[in-house]
């Protein structure tokens with residue numbers, strides 16, 4: 162599938178056409194906007210349409226800067242979403258009106274394609290109140306929406322995930338400080354996968370030193386400048402947003418490369434700019450480590466974070482007390498790139514791992530767009546899987562069967578069951594546990610190489626035995642059980658399990674659902690009295706299988722399943738999103 166990502170800003174319209182799941186960039190473009198021309202955005206979108214006309218587009222992802230605290234996830238653009246984006250325009254006058262214009266023009270051009278809004282603020286929407294509140298009168302804050310929202314969320318979330326993948330640790334087990342250092346710059350405390358604090362606030366002006374923005378400044382200084390009469394509001398806006406930061410301090414401009422060159426030649430303003438920039442970033446790392454109660458990783462990203470080894474060095478100095486040990490060699494040579502987006506730059510024994518990561522907001526937007534578009538599609542035409550609730554049953558070896566039913570006996574077919582070649586038998590066995598017994602448990606045929614008795618958790622309580630959750634066939638070290646048949650009794654040392662829920666799939670089904678053998682998926686039960694999502698569902702693919710999910714009676718009861726129930730395979734990866742959208746195209 163191909164996703165068009167549109168970033169319609171005030172001064173440029175950037176777009177990318179991205180093929181998924183390969184992540185190949187089919188098209189990349191940027192159209193500058195002439196601020197004097199008020200039809201410039203329309204012209205730019207028309208140029209974009211021209212450029213993409215020959216290409217397949219399955220979904221369109223729109224970058225939207227400000228979604229307030231309303232959107233914690235990307236959403237399909239609807240009239241209500243448009244109203245909300247409009248409402249937040251007052252908070253982000255340089256961004257949202259243009260983002261919205263881009264959405265409306267694109268919707269007009271491509272009315273049949275799903276449009277998804279991806280918000281810079283979404284990742285921070287769940288920030289705790291103590292982090293999102295300014296210490297002012299709450300009534301005033303509410304009335305004027307004076308609170309901290311945070312930005313760059315797409316990038317922070319993306320690099321935190323890449324870092325976790327690199328560290329082979331789930332993101333929800335890591336406390337990471339991500340530093341997005343570009344022209345705009347912000348830090349984020351990503352505690353166990355969630356943004357709990359970030360340096361940009363109500364607007365993207367707060368926090369770190371940026372290319373032309375001041376970052377943190379005493380509100381008293383702002384009042385003082387206004388009171389002095391030397392500055393009107395618009396001039397102050399210009400000063401703090403466009404004439405400050407690296408550019409303001411250095412007097413050179415916002416390009417760190419030039420500032421670094423001048424600093425080397427002894428330019429004191431350039432040196433001060435670099436020092437203030439690094440000092441502030443270091444200050445935030447320390448603060449965020451304190452907020453998260455510890456630190457596992459630091460991630461540098463953005464133009465400066467990815468490219469300036471000297472700035473990374475400066476920022477990471479004096480952090481040894483936190484367990485941060487940067488490797489000068491690794492740092493000097495680190496150049497994260499598309500083919501190798503994560504480069505580790507800490508010493509091997511550094512307790513806190515330090516990484517330079519190449520961010521790619523366009524790709525992240527494309528992936529989120531695919532996921533949301535597929536989920537929407539799924540709601541309209543779900544990918545259903547029939548569900549069979551397995552009552553307790555057993556599989557036996559010929560040897561055990563003979564001991565229970567006599568040397569001359571053979572299993573007698575009672576009826577076929579859904580999986581080809583398998584059948585329920587007339588024979589039944591009694592299970593005897595230390596606490597109680599369960600009589601009349603049906604045998605399934607044909608006979609197997611190992612004894613396997615599958616019961617539900619409730620049965621365990623009755624028998625007084627703890628059985629492990631196991632994949633079928635993996636009975637080694639499982640629980641012991643005594644079996645009683647009409648001919649004799651057998652004490653098995655192992656074989657009693659609680660079967661792991663799983664889906665049988667023919668290879669054609671696996672292809673259809675775009676999943677692999679042994680993949681772990683999620684299946685949702687909806688539309689009943691007790692909707693439930695089952696995680697940890699194992700996919701088992703075999704030529705001899707027929708599509709069906711197997712759960713035990715406890716699981717079936719928990720979801721109040723009836724005969725003939727079905728579940729929906731949930732869209733949780735880009736691959737599955739692509740499969741859903743591909744299928745919907747036919």
Ligand code: ADP
Pocket residue numbers: 342343344345372415416417418419463464465468469470
């Ligand atoms: P934006 O926020 O506009 O996307 P970028 O992420 O591209 O900005 O970052 C731009 C910043 O990265 C500029 O300050 C630029 O000087 C800096 N930068 C890019 N390459 C290097 C480099 N090799 N050394 C130092 N700074 C660099």
